[in-house]
Amino acid sequence: xxxxxxxxxxxxAPVLDVLRGPRWGYRAWIVLAQTSMAATLxxxxxxxxxxxxxxxxxxxxxxxxxxxxQDVAIDALxxxxxxxxxxxxxxxxxxxxxxxxRSVFGGAVLLVATTWGxxxxxxxxxxWISLPLLLVAALKEPAxxxxxxxxxxxxxxxxxxxxxxxxTWIGLAFxxxxxxxxxxxxxxxxxxxxxxxxxxxxxxxxxxxYVVSATLxxxxxxxxxxxxxxxVPALTVFLLAVVATVATLGxxxxxxxxxxxxxxxxxxxxxxxxxxxxxxxxxxFMDLTHPRLAATQFTxxxxxTNACESWSAWASGSLVAAGGYGVAFLVMGAVSLTGLLFLRxxxxxxA
Numbered sequence: 075x076x077x078x079x080x081x082x083x084x085x086x087a088p089v090l091d092v093l094r095g096p097r098w099g100y101r102a103w104i105v106l107a108q109t110s111m112a113a114t115l116x117x118x119x120x121x122x123x124x125x126x127x128x129x130x131x132x133x134x135x136x137x138x139x140x141x142x143x144q145d146v147a148i149d150a151l152x153x154x155x156x157x158x159x160x161x162x163x164x165x166x167x168x169x170x171x172x173x174x175x176r177s178v179f180g181g182a183v184l185l186v187a188t189t190w191g192x193x194x195x196x197x198x199x200x201x202w203i204s205l206p207l208l209l210v211a212a213l214k215e216p217a218x219x220x221x222x223x224x225x226x227x228x229x230x231x232x233x234x235x236x237x238x239x240x241x242t243w244i245g246l247a248f249x250x251x252x253x254x255x256x257x258x259x260x261x262x263x264x265x266x267x268x269x270x271x272x273x274x275x276x277x278x279x280x281x282x283x284y285v286v287s288a289t290l291x292x293x294x295x296x297x298x299x300x301x302x303x304x305x306v307p308a309l310t311v312f313l314l315a316v317v318a319t320v321a322t323l324g325x326x327x328x329x330x331x332x333x334x335x336x337x338x339x340x341x342x343x344x345x346x347x348x349x350x351x352x353x354x355x356x357x358x359f360m361d362l363t364h365p366r367l368a369a370t371q372f373t374x375x376x377x378x379t380n381a382c383e384s385w386s387a388w389a390s391g392s393l394v395a396a397g398g399y400g401v402a403f404l405v406m407g408a409v410s411l412t413g414l415l416f417l418r419x420x421x422x423x424x425a
Contacts, residue, residue: 076134079142084377087146088233090369100151100369101215105207107144111137112203119193149376150368151215153360159301161357162308166297169353173290175202177282236367244420245362249378250385252313252355252413255320256348257383258390258406263341266327266399272334280338288342292349300354305361306417312350313414317407319344324403355379362420 090103114137123130148168156164179199190198236242267277300308323340326332332340359375386406393402 296350
């Protein structure tokens with residue numbers, strides 16, 4: 075239930091584009107959402123999660139809706155406020171912040187849970203959520219640039235114009251297919267390591283430390299390189315790198331002679347390439363998004379990436395049942411290669 079706001083946020087993203095003017099822009103939406111995120115957590119400090127379970131889940135659902143709305147507003151503000159040649163590095167920084175925050179309040183917080191207690195952890199989280207409001211308050215939101223195709227038109231006409239752009243549909247096709255290799259491999263990584271006899275402690279360190287570090291570093295490097303090389307050339311190289319690591323994992327597994335250290339090393343390399351690819355792809359989707367429709371169009375691209383994650387997980391699981399992990403890795407890698415066709419098509423119609 076708590077995942078639904080992230081799946082369905084594209085349904086209310088157009089509201090952020092419609093209810094926008096000189097006095098109320100994306101920055102105001104961020105402040106509203108951020109404040110609501112803190113407010114929905116505050117009652118949980120004194121409410122027992124067992125005795126007041128229904129209240130807990132309602133408040134956490136409202137928190138999720140606020141967080142998803144904040145996510146939409148932040149991405150929309152980035153699209154309107156930053157030049158394209160900076161979006162790669164900026165997305166790298168955003169992903170690094172997300173990964174660090176997830177680590178601190180995901181895994182690391184468990185280390186102090188017995189000392190702080192639930193109330194202490196929630197109080198720290200509320201304070202952490204409220205802190206960025208100081209930064210947002212100091213931010214000046216620039217007016218979004220317009221083009222003749224959409225300038226001055228109502229939202230409905232703007233949406234129709236965006237739907238008529240060939241780059242929109244090519245971008246959606248790429249979002250649905252390009253990440254299939256690592257989305258499938260990422261879903262299978264845990265069960266794969268378990269089935270290959272890797273100790274649970276090693277798996278825990280792998281996901282909490284190696285995966286986060288490799289993805290974070292890859293994202294920072296990938297964002298910087300994509301700003302220098304150009305989005306499509308960088309995405310082409312990074313996509314090939316992702317497929318190469320996933321295919322290597324498949325071949326090694328089919329041969330059946332790899333040690334635990336080799337398997338983990340290949341997976342770490344894969345997650346580094348995932349960082350390269352995901353940050354660059356987000357900047358790529360921002361480049362394809364018109365600032366007039368920043369919330370609506372970019373969120374739709376993100377919904378397509380979520381759909382890719384969903385169908386890749388299902389397909390990978392089915393392939394494992396039919397032919398084993400090695401076959402699943404190789405097939406999903408081949409599917410991802412179709413993304414190269416869409417990148418080439420976008421390059422011919424870029425901007």
